[in-house]
Amino acid sequence: MSLLSNYLSQDQFCVLFEYLTPSQSRFPVKAQLAGFPVCVTLADRVHSDNDAAPLEISKLYPENVEKLIHYSGKGRDIEDFVQFLHQAKSQGQGNLLLLTGDKLKNHQFGDDGAPRTRYLESINAVMEAKRHGGFYIGVALNPFKYTESEKEAQYLKLHKKIKAGADYVITQLGYDLSALQEAQDFLKRNQYSQKMLACVMPLTLERAQFILKKKVAGIVIHPHLVSVLKQEKKEGNESHVYKRCALQILICKHLGFSGVHLSACHKPEEQELLERYIEEYRNLDLPACMSLWNTLWKTQTGKEFIPPEVNNQAKPFPAKNILKYKYLSFIHGAFFESKVSKSIGKIVFKSLLWKAPLVSKFILKAELLAKHIAVACESCGQCRLADTLYVCPETCPKGLANGPCGGTHLDRCEFGDRECIHSVKVRLAETVNQTHVLKENLIPAVPIEVRGTSSWQNWFDADTKEFSKAP
Ligand code: SF4
Structure with a gap:
């Protein structure tokens, strides 16, 4: 049994530090963050199509550090995945996060002679990993969807992922807490025993602008958030970024999440700041955390986290x-x-x-x-x-x-x-x-x-x- 599966089965809230795999610089890994046990999670080709393989990078971290290896199906087929499973097993890596992945940066449509880029679906990867046995299998959910059909499609697929054998679920990065609550409610309503972790990230102005400029797939950043971040930068209140991240972590804990998947918080000084605010807010109850979260984001209508162009009118089916x-x-x-x-x-x-x-x-x-x-x-x-x-x-x-x-x-x-x-x-x-x-x-x-x-x-x-x- 892996440490991660122990944490989740024993309801021990944990923090997964996500590292991308292009850079050669390794940051020291903490054993815990504000008392929460820590694992390292290695992303698969997020930065570029040619990032180093997470399994290779995992060898650079000490053996006693608990690791979660991402596998993205972009540009791959089931044979590639079977090979990966053998490698993971021989390296003793049992914690997997199986994703279909966003589009390959060099995606080929197959209309100009080059073969069409194929994607191995996460569900097929889960089925195969389950068949092999010996893996603790995570899948993704994007709960930040704002039309009935796209939201329903996400949850129908989650039913299938669970049926295929997923052990736990990690959400997409997002700041709409009602969508996170809805994701938790889904598990309870369907009496699924799988645990859920939320992806969080200290959202700086630069990161928000990057996500919008690069149109990072599936991440919603409302213009209101950008204007708050701009104003904070002007006023020198950038520490609010870490206050909100600490609050989001604690809110997720209150909502019943089993941990967080923490992106873009690699440097020791960033982690110290985050840890300081988690300690400061640790004893606040859910309403108090929510109230501070809303104050820091300057929310007024409650719609500051959902895309402004949402139109809930049902479309007639032709x-x-x-x-x-x-x-x-x-x-x-x-x-x-x-x-x-x-x-x-x-x-x-x-x-x-x-x-x-x-x-x-x-x-x-x-x-x-x-x-x-x-x-x-x-x-x-x-x-x-x-x-x-x-x-x-x-x-x-x-x-x-x-x-x-x-x-x-x-x-x-x-x-x-x-x-x-x-x-x-x-x-x-x-x-x-x-x-x-x-x-x-x-x-x-x-x-x-x-x-x-x-x-x-x-x-x-x-x-x-x-x-x-x-x-
Ligand atoms: S958004 Fe829908 S149609 Fe487009 S690539 Fe993803 S699953 Fe396929």
Whole structure:
């Protein structure tokens, strides 16, 4: 059992110090912060696509320091992850945080000859790590979502992550305490025993401006926060940054969080300042902490933490998309799920004729022709449409099938060029009463060697291709 799992199972509030992995400078690691036990957590390619591997960097820290290794699925597939698991095991690293990750800085769309960048979904990584056994598995949640569909999509995916085997949850960085409270309520309401940690960071003016300028995926910084930080800088009140961070940590503790994932607080002098304010406020109860937090952020309306452009008007779901769902669902049932179709298909595809390269090519072309116009099929070879309400996962730039990444902004995709397909799926699921499909069906990863083959053939050729799922 790892120390981290001990802390969480014994409700010992802990602090995970996050370090990025590009720099060679190592900061001394404290054994505790204001009496809370400390772990080091090593991020995966946050600074650049070419950051050093967290497993390598972990060797630079003393053995007795408890570590949490991040693994991000960007630009990777399931084989890469299996290799990583073997390495982690041989190094004795059992604490993992499995993420899909934000977009690769050098993301390729695959439209100019270069292969399309693939992303290993966190859910598939959790399933694989669970299958291997011996890991303490963390997953992420972004609770800072402000349309019904993007928020619902996050929580539906969290249900799946927990079903896949997640042991604990770490939230995205954010300052909206009501969203953090909602995340805690979700665990309680669903009687999940998983523990949750909140990501916090001392928010300086420079960091807020950096996040806004770089449009860091999934982080919400309201203009009000920037104007408070600007004014504080002018007045020389920058210590308020650490006061608020201390308060946020204590508020999270009051709300039932099991710890915090602390970003950008590496230097000893920053940690000392934070520690000083935690000690100063340690005995305040929740209302007193909240009141001081609101005073320091100069809140007036209570809306100072949510995006100013939020519009809660429900969008009507287009009738043509409902018809399309019904039509494709009927075709799937009739041609691929019924007993008769399965028996006929198996007999037909048993013939060696279908394995001939020319015939295989023909089927692949026929499938692409039939499905490309309807759903923008890309011949992934393992059709998942029945589990994604006939919205093709390949139309998500990251190719995610199980649910959204954390990067949406008011339903817009992290890539900025479309509505997130998972928000669309949520709205469709609610309209056709199929939300359980998005909550329960764990969709396996597509192995690379299967891409570019016919899912029709794979579906019926059950002896060799058991993974195939739909038409
Ligand atoms: S469509 Fe949604 S899940 Fe896919 S990259 Fe865009 S925001 Fe992320």
